Every structure is written in structure tokens, then in C-alpha cells.
Amino acid sequence: MLGLIPYIRNNLLRNRRRTILTLLSIAASVFLVVVLEAILRHLDDMPHVDGSERRLVVRRNTNFKDSMPQTYNNKIRNVKGVKGTAAIILYWGIYKELRAEYFFGKMAIDADTLAENYPETRVVDPVTGAPRPELTDEFIKDRRGASAGRGLYQKYGWKLGDRITFQGIGFPDVEVTLRSCYDGQERSSFYFHRDYLDELMGRAGQVTFFNIICNTIEDCPLVAARIDAEFANSDAPTVTETERAFQAQWVSMLGNVRVLLRSIALACAFAMVCVAANTLAMSARERAHEIAIMKTLGFTPGALLILLLIEVAVLCGLASAAGAGAAKLLFQFEGPWTDIGNGFLLGFRVPAWLALAAVPFGVFVGWCAALPPFLRVTTAPIAPALRRIV
């Protein structure tokens, strides 16, 4: 059997152009199937931030935009199991212009609580990424300062000391100076001082949500229940949920994306079958003559079929590896393409296992497409096949 490897190789190389084109079209389909599947996994499994398991978010029971008194902060801090709280105003404003690519989360927060609540983030130099813990102090000292994720620095070409202005939507306009930069898995939020925003609004004491960090993961459900019980009978009842659930809401707002993406992935896979089936049928037809000769020499139909299927497996396997590898590699690096979800796919990566799983998937699809034409050729009677002129 091993002696037949050159046969397979030569067959694949016989019509190089066709092999390459088939390879590319299958690779494009696999690329898409892998990316779509990865997006679906990513959406199911938000957020991908280590350390977020210990965090809870307190919001109003009505929706995430309504506000509640800041005085809740002290009561929440005294709830058993709470390690730290951060009072946050979700600020709505336009950076540059109202276009999706200029959209990112803007939050007014008490600067000193940032480090306590997000211990997994590192304060770094926006250019080199080297640790620069002294920036935290600069941010805290400057009342009109801001701290932004490194992703935003890279996306918009910001530098420390740049002035950033937002045109408020239902909020006053804000102008702040970049003083600090943080890096971590989540790296595309924008923070500035809550007391500065309060001053601009001329009314203090209302916040949109509280971010809470608990002592242990086990404490979380109890803490959430205690907080909600505390405010159940007030004018502004709360809902406390895990940071994960809070983030998942944004995704659920997109609606039935899953069905949409899944059906497109199916369409891709089906298109791939069509393409592969067509190409393989072409090559089967061309080879009817020589297969008849091989059968005359004593090859059984089964052996020939196996040979052909191995050839298909090599072709589809290579194509899938190329497509999946490209998908994996592409999203390994930052670039305009990392933002395909337009902020919804933070830290999107193609998992390695998924890329690997794409290879057997591609081979399987190839076999499905190859079986009908190859079965026909290998089982065809010898004499008519020999007589036929291609």
C-alpha cells in the first residue's frame, strides 16, 4: 500500500491549477465555518476575562440605563462578603462622529476604586506595553484625567496627554486628558472621574451601576441576594447579577444572531460540498479510462476507492488546515478585522481545538462529496470505460 503514495502524489499534482483552485475554494469555506463557529462559542461564553467570576454588577431592576442613588454605595460596602465597590456612571457621548467604529464604553468612576475592582488589569505604557504603575497616580491626581484600554490607544492612535472630547448624548460634553493606560483581556473601555462628570451635570449622587468584587466566588450568590433584599422596598429596587450575566445582556440584545450565524455556517458547508463534488466529479470522469486499466491489472474496486478517498482526504485536509490556520492566525493579531463584531466580540480568538477539529470536518465533507462520483467510476464495467474516449 505504501508503494502507492507516489501514485496519490502524482495524481494530486497532475492538474496543479485545479488542485490549487479547489484547495483555495475549500479553504475559504472552512475559514468561514471556523470563524462563525468561533463567534458562536465566543458569544455563548462571555466574557473572557479572568477574575470576573468574583465580580457582580448592581443595576436598576428596570433596565441598565436608569440610575439609582449613590448613597447605596455605603450600604453595599457593608454587606457581608463584599470586598470592594465601584460606583459607575455609564456615560453616553459621541467620540468624533456617530459611527459604529467610534463606539466604545465610557464610564465615570471613582479613580481609586479602579485598581481594587479590576486587579487583573495592568497599568502599562500604551506604546511599549511595559508596566508603568506610576500612571495610576497621575490619573488619580488629575481631576480631568482619563484612563483608557490599550486597545483604544492602538485603534485610534492616541498618546498619553492627548485631549479627548465627547459630545454628550443626554449628558454634558466632556473633555478629558489621557493620563493612564491599562492592559488585560478587556482593553477597550474608557474611564474618567465621576466627580468631574457630576460637577458638569450639576447634580451629584446618581449612578448607573455598581461594580462589586466579592471576597470569594462562593460568596457571590449570597451577596447578590443580600444586596437586592436591602433595596427591594426602596424607590429604586436593584438587580444584582454576575458580571458575566451583565455582559451577556448586551449580546442577548442583538437578538437571534445564533440562528442567523448558524444558518450561514450551514450554507457555507453546503457550498463547500457543491464545489468539492463538482471538482471531484470532473477528475473522476477524466480518470475513468485509467481506472479501467488499473482494474484490468488486478486492482479491486475497493482498493481503488480507498486510493481515491485517500487522495481526497489529503486535498481536503490540506485545504481545511489552510483555511482554519488562516482563521486562527488572522485573529491572533490585532487589526481592523478584530473588530468584525464592532465591539461585541471583545478579545475574539479562534480556539486552537476548533481549528484542529476543522481538519477532520473538511475531510469528512470531502468524502461525502467524493463518494458518489468515485463509486460510479470504480464500479463501472471495464470494457465500456476503456472504449470511451475522453
Add this chain to the structure above:
Amino acid sequence: MLGIPLKYNIRHLYVRWVGTVMTALGIALPTAVFCAVMALNNGLSKALTETGDENTIVFLRKSSMTETNSSIVRADAPVIEALPGIERDPKTSRAIVSKEIMILLNLNRIGGTASNVAIRGMSPEGRLLRPNVKLIEGEWPREGLTDVAVARNISERFEHCKIGDRLPLGKRDWRVVGIFDAGTTAYGSEIWGDAETLAGANLRTDAWSSVWVRAKPGELKRGEELYNSGAIPKSIMNVTEAADEKSKEPEMKSVLAAIGMIATSRISDAGLSLTLAPKFDSQLKSMEAFTERDYFRKQTDMGSPIAYIGQFIAIFMAIGAAFAVMNTMYAAVASRGREIAVLRAIGFKRRSVMISFVIESTILALFGGAIGALLSLFVNGISTGTTNFATFSEITFAFQVNAQVMISGAIFGGILGVFGGLFPAWRAARQPITQAMRAI
């Protein structure tokens, strides 16, 4: 120069029908995805752009853009009500003005995840302002009661939204008493109740979200003309400052519309303008006015993340399909080497051969594109919801596959055919005649 007859290409496609169908399917699927994405965009923007009457005007706080962000202090509402250009209800002879409040409520989709649904509290005049919204079941909520009416699309897709159900909102439960149909407009994704009761229950008694008015017919046009003729005093022009900076056409027009109402009052009654002017100005300056149509149209600017992903997908599928077309066409050229040589030998020019093959591949691709466009009809009319990221509230829309979408889809397929056919056709045309004749 004589062209190779089209029949030659069509017959060939027919003879190799299995390959033709397979390749066509390979093109049909990307086309279908392309059409579906367009249909989604279409449906979404239709829901926003088809809402609206040129004579209905909404007042918001300046630069708040949407009702969910806006607040107009209650004391300022009478300033708007006093504008003379407002239409009156012939029955009650009250000005058609609706003071409204918008609240978002997090609700669960039936068998699914949660989303924010917009609840609109309105004055009784609010329904006069939206004459196309029809009650289809139950009754309209009455003033002063904790009743709500739910849009049909929302009622079908969200929990607690059937007649008789109770919606937890603020400190009370609200009874669903009616279901209304608002067609494909943005109102079709809302829940309606009484403004005053909703404001009270949500402790929002200091300000309205928006004030809606119906302008007298022709009033807006008159305002525009006045503005263009320069008859409006500079001091009133201040109201448009914000719009001037951006100088966007629709916005400009709507603000002009609002001025139309102010200007007529001033010019017709100089006395009024002298005594009331300062107060008028300072209060109206904190507001912005849009026609209903412009207001909703602006919300399409944000775009939808779904559409983003969709375009990305369609492009990649197209690349894959183009390779497939190339493959098929190369095979076609290879298997017809002798034929091509004969064609050349009997006098057809290289160019004719090349054009003929490009045409063949384009026909093939158009066929695939047409199948794809037809396939996309399956999603036509499917109603679903996503979030309007301008207001952060649920918006229901239906996929709209129309002639434009289908034609674009077929063209999309055709373009794939041209690109896929170009190189193989080039090869066919360059083939040496004698060699090709000799080959078996």
C-alpha cells in the same frame, strides 16, 4: 468581427448539466447570504425610515438624539404648546400636542434571552399623532389607569405581553388591555400607556422625554421659505446653531421646520415677539426639533453589528465561489481544446473566443445568482428583533427581499462569473491551434 453564437455556450452548459448545477449552487449560496444580509438591512432601516409624517414634529433636549436620552422640563412644555403653527383637533379644538415619556423595560423573549422594550407614555393626543397605528384587540389604555397596550410584534415575542397579563414596571404591575398593529414602523416595537401614570410610577414627574406636535399643513414649507428669503431675524436663527455646525441636510430641514412655527408667530404678531421673545428663545434654545421621519431616520446611522458580520461573511463566501467558477471554467476550456481550435481555424478571432468564454461563465454565474436570489425569498417576511443601538430598545423588523435586493444578488453572482471566467477564457484564446487539434 463575428461573435460566436450564444447558443454554443448555452448548449454546453446544458450538456454538462451536473457540473453546471453544482457550480451554480456554489454561487447561489453566497448570493443567498448576500441577499439575506441586504434584506436584513432593508427591513431594519425600513422599520426606522418608514415611520413618520412630515408634519409630525418631535421636540427633544438639545443633542440628546433619542427620546430615551432626552428630558424636557415640564415647565418648558407650555412654550411648545403655545406655538401658533400647531394643528388643532377639530372635535375638542385642543392643540394636537402629546407630552411623552419613554422608559425601557427589560423583558424576556418567549423561550429566549432578555431585551429592552421601549414603553411610551403619551397624552391622549398621542394617538391622533400616529393615525396609522390601529388597535386590533382589546381597548386603548385609559388616562389615569395602570393599563398598557402592546404592539403585536412585541406581544407575540415577549413574555407577559398578552391581554390580561401583568407587566411589572416601577412600583406597580401594569395590566395589558390592548394589542395594536403599527405595521413595519418603529412604533410596532413599543408598549403604550398613559404618560402621567407612567411618569408617576417611575418617579419621573419632573420632566418629559419628548413633546410631539402636529404642525398645520403647509406650515413647514412656509417656514422653510421664510428662512430661505432671510425674513427671519438673526436672533431667532440662534436656535439653529447646532444644526449649522453639522450642516446635515435632513437635520437642517427639521430645525427649519420648527423655526417656521416660531417665525410665523413673530412676524404675524410683532407685539408678541417683543414681549415674549427672551423667554421663548432661552427655552427653545435648549431644545431641538425634528420631523418624525428625520428623527427615526437618524437612528439608522448607528448601523447594526449583525450587518457588519454579514458583509464580512458574504465577501469571504464570494471569494470561495469565484475559485469554484474558475475551476469549472478551466475544466470546460480543457475539455474543449479541439473545439476551440476548430473555432479558431474556421475564422473566429481570439477575442471572440475569449468573449465567448467570459459570457459562458457569466451566464453560468447569473443562473447561480438567480437561484440564490430565489433562495433568499425563504427569509422574506420572517420577523425578528434586534436592538436599535441608538435607543437601546428592541426593534422588530421583517426581512425585506424586494426586487432591488434580488437584482443586486443576481448582479453579485454575475460579477463572480466575470472574474471567475476571465483567466480560463484568456487561456482558451491563447491556445495554439495546431497543438490543440492534435491532442486527444
